[in-house]
Every structure is written in C-alpha cells, then in structure tokens.
Amino acid sequence: MSDKMIENNQVTIIGEIASEFRFSHEVFGEGFYTVEVLVRRLSNSEDKIPLMVSERLVDVDQDYRGEFIYVTGQFRSYNRHEETKNRLVLSVFVRELTFVEEEIDASKTNQIILEGFLCKLPVYRKTPLGREIADLLLAVNRPYGKSDYIPCICWGRNARYASGFPVGQHVQLIGRIQSRNYVKKLSETETETRTAYEVSVSKLDCLEND
Structure with a gap:
C-alpha cells in the first residue's frame, strides 16, 4: 500500500473496550472481528465506536471489557445488503x-484526518436555534480502485464554507468520529433504534483537483 493511500485516512483513538469480540469475516485465512470502544468527549459524554480487528493483533477469545486501548487505523465503509436496500456500514x-x-x-482520544472528494452536493441547513450545519459525503480512495464513503458534518463557519462546494471538490479535513442514535421506521407499527457514525469536522481545507 502506498504511503499516500495511508495518509489520506488516518484515525487515532483511545477508549475503553465495551463489548466482546464478535467474528465478522475471513480473508485468506485471517479472521477479522468487531469490538466496540467507548471514547470520551470533552463534554464527558461518550461515543461508542466500532473497530474491525485482525485476530493476529490480539487474542480475540479473551474478554477485555473495561480495559483501555490505543489504536491507529483507517475509517472504512462497506455496503451491507438489507432486504431491498444497501446500508452503509x-x-x-x-x-x-x-x-x-x-x-x-479527552482532547487527544479521538482524531481523524481525511482527504477525498465530495460525491454529492453538501446539504446545508440551520437548526431551530440558528446553528449552521452542512452534511458532506466524502469518497476516500483506497488501493485497487476501492473507495470508502464517509459521512461528515460541519458546523458554523465551516458549514457555510462547505455549502458552496461542487460535487468532486477535493478536500482535506480534521475531526473526530462520533456516534448518534436514531429511530428507524420499519413499518407502520414497528421501529428500531440504530446507531449512525459520522465525522464531526473541526478543520476543513479545499485542495486543488488533480
């Protein structure tokens, strides 16, 4: 993997393990497992962030709940097919x-640096209290023609700045990964509470398109 491909997606997290390891999939005989970590915000609230971990990095049969870990890696996405729709995981x-x-x-426990291209127009809005927000969807390139699609949210001046970006705009940003719960309507009588993940942007820069 080229250094450039590593540099365009860098995550550093320190948090408390909050679940056991659960088997996800296997690639060329190497097993990968998911585990959740709690990462504290400056406000002392917490984000629950999912990790994808190789069995070669840690003993996945052990229960490490309550222990703290420092991890570096990349924020990645894949589409999981659910009934008639694809869900971004x-x-x-x-x-x-x-x-x-x-x-x-807590100011040093959760940082992400991304460089990529907007794959849809930003969605700009204001909250009832007048706070400016812009939602971005960033395509971050990986080797072998793959890309990760990362939802990002900007606030205040960054939101206003991003609101005018065209599709394909090359950007670099620094932020943190955050989780939030929402209620998904499954039918007229059935709902389900799910967790969404996004990057809360603290710094945003435009780059020249190649």
Whole structure:
C-alpha cells in the first residue's frame, strides 16, 4: 500500500473496550472481528465506536471489557445488503493496537484526518436555534480502485464554507468520529433504534483537483 493511500485516512483513538469480540469475516485465512470502544468527549459524554480487528493483533477469545486501548487505523465503509436496500456500514479498521493503563486527556482520544472528494452536493441547513450545519459525503480512495464513503458534518463557519462546494471538490479535513442514535421506521407499527457514525469536522481545507 502506498504511503499516500495511508495518509489520506488516518484515525487515532483511545477508549475503553465495551463489548466482546464478535467474528465478522475471513480473508485468506485471517479472521477479522468487531469490538466496540467507548471514547470520551470533552463534554464527558461518550461515543461508542466500532473497530474491525485482525485476530493476529490480539487474542480475540479473551474478554477485555473495561480495559483501555490505543489504536491507529483507517475509517472504512462497506455496503451491507438489507432486504431491498444497501446500508452503509462504518468501522475503524485497526492497524496497530496497544493496551494502555488508563484513558488520557479527552482532547487527544479521538482524531481523524481525511482527504477525498465530495460525491454529492453538501446539504446545508440551520437548526431551530440558528446553528449552521452542512452534511458532506466524502469518497476516500483506497488501493485497487476501492473507495470508502464517509459521512461528515460541519458546523458554523465551516458549514457555510462547505455549502458552496461542487460535487468532486477535493478536500482535506480534521475531526473526530462520533456516534448518534436514531429511530428507524420499519413499518407502520414497528421501529428500531440504530446507531449512525459520522465525522464531526473541526478543520476543513479545499485542495486543488488533480
């Protein structure tokens, strides 16, 4: 993998393991497992972030709930087919994993750097209290012609700035991965609470398109 492909998607997270490892899939004899970590915000609320971890990085048969880990990797997506629709599933693909004694300053526990291209027009709006928000969908290239599609949300001046971006705009951003719960209507009488993941953007820059 080229250094450029690694640099355009960098995640660093420190958090508390909140689940057991669950088998996801196998590639060329290497098993991959999902696990959730709780990452504290400055407000002391928490984001529950899913990790995708190779069995070669950690003993996936052990229960590490309550322990803290430091991970680096990439934020990745894939489409999971559900009935008649595809659902975008996001997780942090872990490259390095280290157990740490305790959680450190919350301002340093969750950072992501992305470089990619807008694949749809930004959706700009204001909250009832007048706060400006813009939703972006960023395509981040991976080797072998693959891309990850990462939902991002901008606030305030960044939202106003991003609202005028065209499809295909080349951007670089710094932010944090956050989780939020929402209610999905399955039928007239049935609903389900799901968790969505997105990047909350703190810094946004336009780059020249190649």
